[in-house]
Every structure is written in C-alpha cells, then in structure tokens.
Amino acid sequence: MITLGWFADALPAEPVVLCTQTANGPSMRLAAKLGFIEVERFEEYGAEQWFGVWRPTHDE
Numbered sequence: 158m159i160t161l162g163w164f165a166d167a168l169p170a171e172p173v174v175l176c177t178q179t180a181n182g183p184s185m186r187l188a189a190k191l192g193f194i195e196v197e198r199f200e201e202y203g204a205e206q207w208f209g210v211w212r213p214t215h216d217e
Contacts (some may be wrong), residue, residue, distance in 0.1 A: 161191065165213035173211040178204045 164173055175193050177184040185207065193209035200206070 161211055162213065175207075175209045175211070177207055178202075179207045180204060 161173060164171075173193075174196075175188055177188065179185060179198065188207070188209055191211060192214075193211045196208045196210050198205055198207055
C-alpha cells in the first residue's frame with residue numbers, strides 16, 4: 158500500500174490534492190482524518206465541490 162508519507166518522500170515538491178463533493182460524507186471524513194486542509198469550495202457538476210491539499214508534518 159502506498160501511503161501519503163511515501164509519496165511525500167518520493168516527490169517532496171509535489172502537493173497531494175483531493176477533490177470531492179461536499180455531500181459525500183465518507184470522503185469528507187476520510188480527508189479530515191488524513192489531514193487534508195480545505196483550499197476552496199466551488200460549484201461544478203451541479204453540486205458543491207471541496208478541494209483540499211495535504212502537506213507532510215515533521216513527524217511523518
């Protein structure tokens with residue numbers, strides 16, 4: 158299984174981003190649990206979308 162920490166080590170200059178519909182509760186909870194931070198919300202495909210980014214911390 159590839160982890161976010163592995164990705165950060167392999168490609169340190171590349172951000173990890175995520176986009177999901179705000180109505181998708183399970184995806185929103187997982188994003189929060191993994192430490193994704195909201196960058197913006199926007200309307201697309203007739204629904205509110207959530208765009209977030211993950212950055213490694215020093216203890217990862």
